[in-house]
Amino acid sequence: MRGRRRRARLSPLTVIGELLLLGGLGVLGYIVWQPWHTGLTVTAKQTELSAGDSARWDAAAAPVQEGTVPVTAKPAAGEPFAVLYAPAFGTTYANRIAETTDWSTVLNVDEKGIGRYEYTQLPGEPGNFALAGHRSGPLINAFREVMNLRVGDPLFVETADGWYTYRFRSIEYVLPDETDVLNPFPRLEGAPGEDQILTLTTCHPKQAGSDERAIAYSVFEGFQPRSEGPPAELLELNPTMEGTQAPRGDQS
Numbered sequence: 408m409r410g411r412r413r414r415a416r417l418s419p420l421t422v423i424g425e426l427l428l429l430g431g432l433g434v435l436g437y438i439v440w441q442p443w444h445t446g447l448t449v450t451a452k453q454t455e456l457s458a459g460d461s462a463r464w465d466a467a468a469a470p471v472q473e474g475t476v477p478v479t480a481k482p483a484a485g486e487p488f489a490v491l492y493a494p495a496f497g498t499t500y501a502n503r504i505a506e507t508t509d510w511s512t513v514l515n516v517d518e519k520g521i522g523r524y525e526y527t528q529l530p531g532e533p534g535n536f537a538l539a540g541h542r543s544g545p546l547i548n549a550f551r552e553v554m555n556l557r558v559g560d561p562l563f564v565e566t567a568d569g570w571y572t573y574r575f576r577s578i579e580y581v582l583p584d585e586t587d588v589l590n591p592f593p594r595l596e597g598a599p600g601e602d603q604i605l606t607l608t609t610c611h612p613k614q615a616g617s618d619e620r621a622i623a624y625s626v627f628e629g630f631q632p633r634s635e636g637p638p639a640e641l642l643e644l645n646p647t648m649e650g651t652q653a654p655r656g657d658q659s
Contacts (some may be wrong), residue, residue: 460621485512520547524589533602568630588622592604
């Protein structure tokens with residue numbers, strides 16, 4: 408009876424080669440999965456969550472005095488309190504805004520993804536309503552297409568009170584320690600104490616870069632209460648919203 412053949416020992420080079428192969432497959436899998444997750448799964452999730460927020464706010468909305476611009480109530484840390492609609496980022500783009508810019512509870516969470524610098528102003532307040540979002544984050548890239556903005560492009564912020572419309576003014580690139588872009592009135596011409604600014608901050612360059620920050624400024628244009636439904640311009644730019652939210656008088 409023949410003895411069993413002894414299995415040849417694996418050389419260290421063979422083991423290292425197999426580990427490198429497995430590692431390469433893992434990296435390739437992540438490269439394929441990450442854009443699919445952030446580009447499709449998260450986008451669909453944000454659209455659904457934003458629509459849910461709108462319905463909830465519609466059901467609980469209080470009257471807003473005509474001709475006034477209400478100041479959004481200060482939210483709790485980590486709480487979603489608004490939705491950003493930026494047609495320049497994509498026709499159906501909608502992304503929730505939460506309080507604080509903490510990575511683990513806001514910026515890296517696919518149910519949120521945009522955070523307000525808590526020491527900046529709120530929608531409706533004179534000053535700087537400043538937001539942060541990733542451009543190439545592992546789970547959500549809320550500000551990935553910030554470079555698509557052109558002068559005059561609208562950005563809409565929806566809250567429980569209604570809709571705040573802003574117009575894109577300019578973009579600049581700064582070093583990470585140039586935090587004056589978050590001041591109550593940043594690097595724009597205007598009237599401090601009167602004008603309302605929306606500032607988007609994100610890392611630059613786009614592909615996993617953090618050497619600089621891209622800072623996009625927009626200026627407040629007007630407010631529309633929930634009783635009037637979404638701004639007509641947003642409905643025109645994002646036809647998928649037509650019929651999802653109507654003036655309260657038209658709701659059954």
